[in-house]
Ligand SMILES: [Fe+2]
């Protein structure tokens with residue numbers, strides 16, 4: 448601990464702080480110290496921060512659907528949970544639209560990037576492509592090719608993505624549905640983010 452704890456209201460005496468600012472000034476020992484603290488910090492804050500991204504919209508109004516994005520995500524996760532699917536699928540359902548408002552056009556990529564290091568390739572692929580699969584259920588949406596998903600026909604994760612969208616996404620906007628509270632899912636999200644991360648940074652976004 449150094450006097451940074453006096454200079455910043457967000458400093459926490461539980462952590463050691465650098466007394467330098469620019470990365471180019473950090474020594475090898477500085478980096479060792481930072482990396483040594485990083486995993487403990489993520490264990491404490493990563494899942495909670497991902498959940499806060501979702502709950503940021505809890506009280507926001509909706510623009511035409513009967514539930515807002517937060518309630519849609521809760522319903523999706525609750526339906527997956529009640530169907531007895533694996534915990535990873537529940538967490539993926541909970542966060543599949545976490546970027547729907549802040550990053551609408553690429554919200555599938557947003558969720559895939561958020562969770563990609565911690566989930567199966569099956570769910571990583573589903574998150575990236577679920578919005579395109581929704582086209583099938585939106586036949587009257589202007590400018591949409593309802594069958595665009597067919598370009599991935601035969602892909603090993605096609606059927607799961609189609610099933611997720613059909614059963615747990617396109618109709619998960621029912622204001623009368625009794626969702627589990629977010630608290631139900633918190634330990635599940637914590638367990639998924641506590642997995643050893645896989646490095647998927649090299650995945651080409653244009654690959655099928
Ligand atoms: Fe979506």
Ligand SMILES: [Fe+2]
Pocket residue numbers: 519543544616617
């Ligand atoms: Fe959705």
